[in-house]
Amino acid sequence: MSGKLSGLTSVIDGFFAAGVVVLTAVAPGVAAAADMNQELLRAAGKGDAAMVKALLDNGANVNAQSEEGSTALKTAAGRGHLNVLRILLDGGADVNQGGSFGTALTCAAAGEDGNTEVVRLLLDKGARVDARSRAEPRDETALMLAAGKGRADMAKLLIERGADVNAGDEFGSALMNAAYGGHLEMVKLLLDKGADVNLKGDSGETALFRAQGHPPIAQLLKERGAEETILIAAFTGDAEKVLDFIRKGAQINPRDESVYSLLNTAAGEGHVGVVTVLVENGAKVNAKDRFGFTALMVAAWDGHLEVLRALLDLGAEVNVPSDVGTALKFAARRGHVQVAKLLLTKGADVKATDKSGVTPLMEAASEGQAEVLKLLLDKGAEVNAITKRFGWTALKVARKKGHKEIVELLKSRGAKEEQ
Secondary structure, three states: OOHHHHHHHHHHHHHHHOOOOOOOOOOHHHHHHHHHHHHHHHHHHHOOHHHHHHHHHOOOOOOOEOOOOOEHHHHHHHOOOHHHHHHHHHOOOOOOOOOOOOOHHHHHHHOOOOOHHHHHHHHHOOOOOOOEOOEOOEOOEHHHHHHHOOOHHHHHHHHHOOOOOOOEEOOEEHHHHHHHHOOHHHHHHHHHOOOOOOOOOOOOOOHHHHOOOOHHHHHHHHHOOOOOOHHHHHHHOOHHHHHHHHHOOOOOOOOOOOOOOHHHHHHHHOOHHHHHHHHHOOOOOOOOOOOOOOHHHHHHHHOOHHHHHHHHHOOOOOOOOOOOOOHHHHHHHHOOHHHHHHHHHOOOOOOOOOOOOOOHHHHHHHHOOHHHHHHHHHOOOOOOOOOOOOOOOHHHHHHHHOOHHHHHHHHHOOOOOOO
């Protein structure tokens, strides 16, 4: 037996010890290679340098990808295993290999370990400094990721190596991420390095909007020239300022679905005055936001009863559908009894379904919302309605979730057991 074959046998024995079954019955060579590649990813994730080297010496593919798109290099980078990274890179790992997990550099920036030396090594080996993460729904650079986690040393290194301080995606930039995360020193660093304080994401957000809830950061941004926007005024409930923006020509209906809805923002925060000003000045009361929701749905979800009243008085339609249901279904899920009562009084369809056939009753049953469930049943909800897929009923989902009170209540109202 050759030395290489003997070594491979030892590696395979290690697989069995680890509980990995080697499928040799159909195609021994292919199965063994596939198992080695899988074990390489596992060993890289564990930081097992010796196993990584043994697997590579015996033919494991250093750039093999998992079904999800990960590689040994990305896994090791994300977990900060510097010694494993050196072995993989010396073994020919592609430092810029992309995919659904981005590159090793973005994995290192996003990883729990946050090892700056890992980032340094990858950059020294030719990693593209502004490569994107490709992690839906975000598409961030390493600097954006580091900023969001407050990793100042890592951010400094990335900027020194040429990272674009104003790079962004649909949802924001490094400065916006740092502001949202409450990382004051990171915000200072980015501003000192030339970050545009008024840069807007596709959604219309700015760093100042993201800094709401972090007064010291908001103050710093204003000192550096950050401008107030109508979105901030709507979010904070400043109706007079919203009206002033409108008089100066501010757009109040989103130009497209990617932009934040001012009306939905105000509704979600419970600002009746802003909601009224917006609708009275032309905001479309039944328009849907980027997520397919109306202001009425948002208010129902958050339980803002007075906002709901205002919207209904201003012409909001109670049964507008979305992929996940009507406003009544939102209220049912959250257990907002008074909101549900108001919606039903205004004509909400108690039997309305979402695209999967889920009713408000099923939603209440799923979340254990007994009071809303009773209300819906009293108002004529179909107790034995069945979803389009998988045949779920309110009783079945309540039992699945372990809501014994709901199960008994549904049975007392005529719910049938599965046949």
